[in-house]
Amino acid sequence: MTQKLTYLLGTAFALVPAAAMAQDAAAPGFDEIGPYIMTTLLFLVGGFLVFWMAAGFAMLEAGLVRGKNVAMQLTKNMALFSIAGIMYWLVGFNLMYPGEFNGYIGGFFNPTVLEPVGLAAADASLDYASVASDFFFQLMFVAATASIVSGALAERIKLWPFLAFVVVLTGFMYPISGSWQWGGGFLSEMGFSDFAGSTVVHSVGGWAALAGAIVLGPRLGKYKDGRTVPMPGSNLALATLGTFILWLGWFGFNGGSQLAAGTVGDITDVGRIFANTNMAASAGAVTALILTQLIYKKVDLTMVLNGALAGLVSITAEPLAPSLFGSLWIGAVGGVIVVFAVPMLDKFKIDDVVGAIPVHLIAGIWGTIAVVFYNAETSLVTQLTGILAYGVFTFVVSLVFWLILKATIGIRVSEEAEINGLDMAELGMEAYPEFSKG
Amino acid sequence: MLQVQSASVWGLRERDIKVKLIIATIKPYKLEEVREALTAIGVRGMMVSEIKGFGAQSGHTEIYRGAEYAVNFVPKIKLEIAVPEDMADSIVDTITKTARTGKIGDGKIFVLDLAQAVRVRTGETGPDAL
Numbered sequence: 001m002t003q004k005l006t007y008l009l010g011t012a013f014a015l016v017p018a019a020a021m022a023q024d025a026a027a028p029g030f031d032e033i034g035p036y037i038m039t040t041l042l043f044l045v046g047g048f049l050v051f052w053m054a055a056g057f058a059m060l061e062a063g064l065v066r067g068k069n070v071a072m073q074l075t076k077n078m079a080l081f082s083i084a085g086i087m088y089w090l091v092g093f094n095l096m097y098p099g100e101f102n103g104y105i106g107g108f109f110n111p112t113v114l115e116p117v118g119l120a121a122a123d124a125s126l127d128y129a130s131v132a133s134d135f136f137f138q139l140m141f142v143a144a145t146a147s148i149v150s151g152a153l154a155e156r157i158k159l160w161p162f163l164a165f166v167v168v169l170t171g172f173m174y175p176i177s178g179s180w181q182w183g184g185g186f187l188s189e190m191g192f193s194d195f196a197g198s199t200v201v202h203s204v205g206g207w208a209a210l211a212g213a214i215v216l217g218p219r220l221g222k223y224k225d226g227r228t229v230p231m232p233g234s235n236l237a238l239a240t241l242g243t244f245i246l247w248l249g250w251f252g253f254n255g256g257s258q259l260a261a262g263t264v265g266d267i268t269d270v271g272r273i274f275a276n277t278n279m280a281a282s283a284g285a286v287t288a289l290i291l292t293q294l295i296y297k298k299v300d301l302t303m304v305l306n307g308a309l310a311g312l313v314s315i316t317a318e319p320l321a322p323s324l325f326g327s328l329w330i331g332a333v334g335g336v337i338v339v340f341a342v343p344m345l346d347k348f349k350i351d352d353v354v355g356a357i358p359v360h361l362i363a364g365i366w367g368t369i370a371v372v373f374y375n376a377e378t379s380l381v382t383q384l385t386g387i388l389a390y391g392v393f394t395f396v397v398s399l400v401f402w403l404i405l406k407a408t409i410g411i412r413v414s415e416e417a418e419i420n421g422l423d424m425a426e427l428g429m430e431a432y433p434e435f436s437k438g
Numbered sequence: 439m440l441q442v443q444s445a446s447v448w449g450l451r452e453r454d455i456k457v458k459l460i461i462a463t464i465k466p467y468k469l470e471e472v473r474e475a476l477t478a479i480g481v482r483g484m485m486v487s488e489i490k491g492f493g494a495q496s497g498h499t500e501i502y503r504g505a506e507y508a509v510n511f512v513p514k515i516k517l518e519i520a521v522p523e524d525m526a527d528s529i530v531d532t533i534t535k536t537a538r539t540g541k542i543g544d545g546k547i548f549v550l551d552l553a554q555a556v557r558v559r560t561g562e563t564g565p566d567a568l
Contacts, residue, residue, distance in 0.1 A: 227505075227506075228504075228505035229505070229507065230501075230502035230503060230505045230507045232502050296501040296504070298500075298501065300501065300502065300503060300504075302502070302503055303503060303504075339504075342503050342504050343503070343504030343505065346504065346505060355503070
């Protein structure tokens with residue numbers, strides 16, 4: 001014991017002169033490490049805010065599905081987030097940020113490696129942030145994409161085929177298409193602009209959900225004799241809580257996407273983004289509130305929730321440049337989109353349980369187009385090119401993968417299981433065992 | 439003749455048959471008002487159930503996420519009140535007055551002859567049991 005301690009102390013003392021010398025030679029002052037620390041901090045705070053959106057999606061979906069499917073919906077949310085966390089380490093992160101690459105697809109199977117413990121300032125990439133914080137922050141966005149899919153396909157899809165899709169989406173599809181823009185690929189070269197991911201994150205989730213909803217088909221009894229049969233959600237308190245959690249998380253989603261916090265300009269921009277993001281959500285919610293009152297003579301809370309989220313998705317492509325008034329009208333258009341797109345999807349018999357396709361796909365497209373109004377460096381043509389590239393790639397690959405899953409292991413539960421509820425049929429447990437069936 | 443026969447079947451004296459059962463359906467929010475008005479005129483007990491049903495109103499429609507749906511059965515409150523015959527008219531009158539809004543769906547009142555009433559605690563029968 002004593003011997004070991006002496007040895008350790010000896011080693012420590014032996015290192016002291018070397019460390020002191022290194023400090024004398026190249027130790028960067030606070031001016032140099034300050035921005036690195038601030039940006040890393042932005043990623044950490046932004047990252048755990050975006051993480052919290054997983055809770056928001058889980059609560060929103062738990063509230064909007066019927067009582068007999070709540071435990072299953074929570075299981076899917078828990079599983080998809082965790083799978084995303086592993087897949088993004090294994091392939092996703094380095095596929096999305098490959099460094100120098102051909103602009104379309106980076107290197108496969110290159111698991112993320114963190115910095116060594118106690119990184120010396122001289123070895124850090126002082127012009128950016130720590131790799132770990134960057135990985136952590138970017139990872140949270142993938143999970144959001146997968147959550148979008150789970151909401152649209154709720155109440156009828158089997159657990160394991162859904163999770164198989166999540167593996168492909170979070171490990172490959174999202175990172176490959178994400179690299180086109182955020183990894184310095186061909187769309188970013190072209191001048192496409194998507195600040196925090198109206199297209200890169202939200203519409204990708206929406207396209208995957210749309211393909212899934214088409215292949216999967218509507219819930220039993222949803223469309224009868226040319227009419228849409230409403231299936232009211234089990235708990236609007238949870239749905240509302242989920243929406244507020246998403247709203248909170250969005251400050252990290254958009255604010256963190258400034259990707260820098262080390263200068264007065266950068267941190268002021270982060271503040272500007274927070275304020276704009278909040279304004280767009282408010283405008284989306286108020287628009288849905290007024291429109292449902294006017295059209296249906298009664299306010300529909302679920303639409304107001306969707307309206308707030310559509311406002312958020314709409315501002316996500318450009319949350320920095322617009323004025324507060326700009327954010328207001330961009331968000332308000334998101335609210336209009338939701339109120340009209342939800343019944344429109346029902347006309348096509350596309351059953352989207354939580355309104356994920358109007359909120360994330362259609363408002364995402366709108367937000368990406370709206371960039372041209374406030375960002376002079378963008379053009380409508382490049383914005384539309386980007387929207388189309390993500391749409392074609394994600395929709396087609398998703399469609400093929402859903403069809404393969406359908407033809408092989410099957411993606412839909414049996415009629416009996418669907419009527420009895422996925423909680424009992426697939427899990428053998430219920431979210432609310434002491435209440436009657438919903 | 440029939441009355442007497444049934445009275446003897448139940449082991450009743452003839453005068454005991456004068457008990458009425460009033461069944462009333464009202465709008466749920468009117469329950470408290472009706473209860474107060476009835477206790478004010480001396481009603482000492484009633485049975486209350488939450489029910490669903492339809493009448494002339496025959497349901498209505500609501501909208502959820504842009505899709506219209508029919509609410510075929512409307513929530514109502516059902517009152518059952520057993521009373522001596524001489525009180526029946528004033529009770530019907532009181533319920534009619536207090537539960538009325540003038541709009542469709544105010545409810546219905548039915549008055550039935552009651553064959554027997556027994557107080558479980560004492561075994562009293564007829565009006566004494568009320």
